[in-house]
Amino acid sequence: MEKQHRTSLKDLARELGVSIATVSRALRESPEIGKEMQVRVKALAKQLNYRPNPFAQSLRREAPRVIGVVVPNIVAHYYASVLEGIEDFAAREGYSVISANSHENHIIETRVIDNFINMHVEGIIACLAQDTEDYAHFQEINNMGIPLVFFARTCLPDIFSTVTANGDEAAQEATQHLIDTGSRRIAFIGGPNHLDMVRRRKHGYLEALRINGIPIDRTLVSCQRIDYEMARNNVIEILKRPDRPDAIIAFNDIITYASFDAIRNVGLDIPSDVALIGFTDAEYDRFMTPRLSVIKDQAHETGALSCKLLLKNIKGDKHIYHEVVPMILQINESSVKNK
Structure with missing residues (x-):
């Protein structure tokens, strides 16, 4: 399937044969633009699944470099450590991170992904909620050409890179x-x-x-x-x-x-x-x-590697990677029976 790119104001303007400024004003229902043009612009925006970029409205010259991360339980030590690894790697590369908690809920996970799309993040790192069995929202991400990497709990390995443990x-x-x-x-x-x-x-x-x-x-x-x-x-x-x-x-x-x-x-x-x-x-x-x-x-390493793969994708590397971070068995007192 050929991937779709995220529709921009420029795309709408080109299709309608008007300026970007006209399209922008029409979407904001500016009185400078006639009702007929407003209706045409909104209809095309809906048809092409246009989503406004809230960052671009105020930061046109210095658009932020942001990635989104969704985890099932952000207060769990494992996910907090993964997130720390992502943030550390992203910061070194000049990116900021927005994180969200799905609370192990498929519906919330879907809403979070939709919010990330609306925010025009450059890419997404995700770990599935435990009740997610329908992957349509991730298929949409792929169809829109938005880079995404899964860690720990994964799906659709033929189209997304993954970082898992052994x-x-x-x-x-x-x-x-x-x-x-x-x-x-x-x-x-x-x-x-x-x-x-x-x-x-x-x-x-x-x-x-x-x-x-x-x-x-x-x-x-x-x-x-x-x-x-x-x-x-x-x-x-x-x-x-x-x-x-x-x-x-x-x-x-x-x-x-x-x-x-x-x-x-x-x-x-x-x-x-x-x-x-x-x-x-x-x-x-x-x-x-x-x-x-x-x-x-090795949660921190998992986060850093997930971010590394995502940024490779953002920068044009289309290879699908499946990386494995080894686990460490640490024997203490609770597992050795008294013989």
Whole structure:
């Protein structure tokens, strides 16, 4: 599909055979322009999907160089660290960053993307909300020729560059560690199955079980909404079963801390009763007893690399990149059983 470019005042003026100033005044309903011309200009603007640039109205000579970033949960440590990496790289290249929070909501995500288009940002960096399964708003971005890079949770890899982690390898390594230190009934507590990030991490966990000849118990694999209370209640329910797990791999920081809370709630010991490893880049593990074993994202590096790829695209590089930032398994006290 041939990409559309964002319609400008110049495009409208050329199509109508009038000056840019005339088009601008007509859109503002200036009394200097007749009603008939105003109607013609507005009709064409609607037909060509013209969106006004609020920056250009006041900063015509020094238009700001701005990129937009949308994340699912801006208060989470991981996304805050990614954003910091984006801002650091963008600042070195003379760009400013506008960030927005989708609150894990597809409708809000769509509205944020539309706002970024209206603001005429030069490009967008995005991480999918957990309930996003319709990618039409991102298809529109591509059709309009607006550069976009996904990180962590991605879609449409044939048309957009991505920065992800090696979650499959990291989950396999973490599962192998649990097996090597005495765990056998290992649960995987994840997020929605349609997210590529969830599928990669679950695949690594299942691969480790397969290689070690441990039968896969589907009742130990729980992939629901990423929500603290939901995850906590889910883990409590699993732990109260007579065939409860003796170890847990938790998909992200929210589910990790919910799992820790759940294990304590039912009166079990970490790690002798239930070992625990979580995917998290937060530093809270050092304040917990026992200290958590974690699979660490390199979030700042992920943000910087995402920004680097976006700016390459903005500057004319049309190659589609799929970069992988390696994760780091940090073994502490919560995952090693007393033998």
